[in-house]
Amino acid sequence: METTFNSRIRVKEIALACGASAAGIAAAGELEEFKRFSLAVSAYPQGLSYLRRSGLKRHSLKNWNVDAASALVCAFRYWEPAMDHAAALKAAGDPAAFLAGSGRRITQPELLSLPGAKISRYALSRDYHLAVKEKLSAMLTGIKQELPGVEGVIFCDTSPVLEKELARLAGIGFRGRNTLVMSGELGSYFFIGGIALDIGLEPDKPAAGSCGECRLCEAACPTGALNGGALDAGRCLSYWTTQSKEKIPAELAAKTGGFAYGCDLCQEACPHNKPPGWLAPGFETIKPIK
Numbered sequence: 001m002e003t004t005f006n007s008r009i010r011v012k013e014i015a016l017a018c019g020a021s022a023a024g025i026a027a028a029g030e031l032e033e034f035k036r037f038s039l040a041v042s043a044y045p046q047g048l049s050y051l052r053r054s055g056l057k058r059h060s061l062k063n064w065n066v067d068a069a070s071a072l073v074c075a076f077r078y079w080e081p082a083m084d085h086a087a088a089l090k091a092a093g094d095p096a097a098f099l100a101g102s103g104r105r106i107t108q109p110e111l112l113s114l115p116g117a118k119i120s121r122y123a124l125s126r127d128y129h130l131a132v133k134e135k136l137s138a139m140l141t142g143i144k145q146e147l148p149g150v151e152g153v154i155f156c157d158t159s160p161v162l163e164k165e166l167a168r169l170a171g172i173g174f175r176g177r178n179t180l181v182m183s184g185e186l187g188s189y190f191f192i193g194g195i196a197l198d199i200g201l202e203p204d205k206p207a208a209g210s211c212g213e214c215r216l217c218e219a220a221c222p223t224g225a226l227n228g229g230a231l232d233a234g235r236c237l238s239y240w241t242t243q244s245k246e247k248i249p250a251e252l253a254a255k256t257g258g259f260a261y262g263c264d265l266c267q268e269a270c271p272h273n274k275p276p277g278w279l280a281p282g283f284e285t286i287k288p289i290k
């Protein structure tokens with residue numbers, strides 16, 4: 001099908017109109033980053049071994065969906081700097097009951113029963129797999145109306161797709177030292193989801209930016225799971241509290257900072273996620289001329 005410059009603009013407009021916080025286009029070819037992914041997952045714990053099994057599919061979007069010619073990749077913000085985590089936790093009530101009520105599997109019940117147990121920000125809203133997929137479905141319907149004959153397949157989290165790399169290539173954000181995609185405008189409190197489209201839309205420019213010398217996330221991780229852009233998933237509190245079927249080792253359980261489902265410590269420390277006006281210690285600011 002013939003596409004025009006206008007098609008890519010319209011596809012992104014539809015995405016934003018259907019609830020994306022940001023949208024971009026990536027090509028569907030082989031991903032150079034796959035080499036680093038393969039190396040990194042070879043050391044991942046048992047609870048994430050599915051990443052090794054479905055590894056090859058992640059090499060290219062076409063390995064997952066043979067018709068893919070480009071990807072619409074979107075960010076969906078779930079937290080704003082001015083929002084109050086403590087107040088949201090209070091509103092959620094009993095953590096175990098809240099998680100059970102929102103359909104999430106409780107992995108470490110003993111942590112959840114401790115006073116002040118915290119649920120991470122991303123899990124305080126409706127299950128994002130459902131919320132994001134609804135928005136992506138609406139986008140696909142809109143795209144099909146605009147460009148008759150186009151087909152697409154939705155992905156969000158559960159498909160064997162290197163979502164963070166596609167988001168970087170689509171210009172959504174750069175890779176932070178905490179391994180998450182970081183946007184200048186949105187910080188990192190957003191989900192990634194997209195649609196593999198069977199039309200070859202012109203890709204966006206990959207996002208520029210980097211963490212520079214900032215290592216606040218590494219310093220904030222109480223288990224030392226972050227190092228130079230790599231995550232030791234076997235030490236990540238998010239892994240133990242959302243994915244693992246085994247009991248969290250006592251050494252790590254003593255360092256959760258109260259997080260009992262998911263963990264935000266590496267994101268809380270990030271200057272990109274701080275309220276406007278917040279100054280990172282040790283960072284110089286060029287002051288306005290008086």
Ligand code: B12
Nearest residue numbers: 037040120157163179180181191192229230238239262263
């Ligand atoms: C498996 C998984 C996890 C695992 C492993 C996390 C991880 N970093 O790998 C666990 C359960 C721990 C996890 C936790 C979280 N997750 Co998660 N997770 C995924 C999933 C399903 C796959 C990610 C993956 O491929 N990991 C494999 C590793 C190898 O990939 P990687 O971290 O990208 O590794 C790269 C870097 O480490 C780098 N690297 C490796 N070595 C080196 C060395 C140097 C020197 C450098 C510079 C780089 C480098 O190269 C690697 C390959 O690109 C994705 C969804 C998807 N389908 O992509 C969501 C996803 C990444 N998760 C997400 C979220 C929200 C979270 C949490 C914030 C939830 C929470 N609050 O608890 C935490 C964050 C923890 C963290 N700091 O990563 C979002 C991230 C959105 C964003 N803004 O980036 C995603 C995209 C889900 C979604 N659709 O929105 N997650």
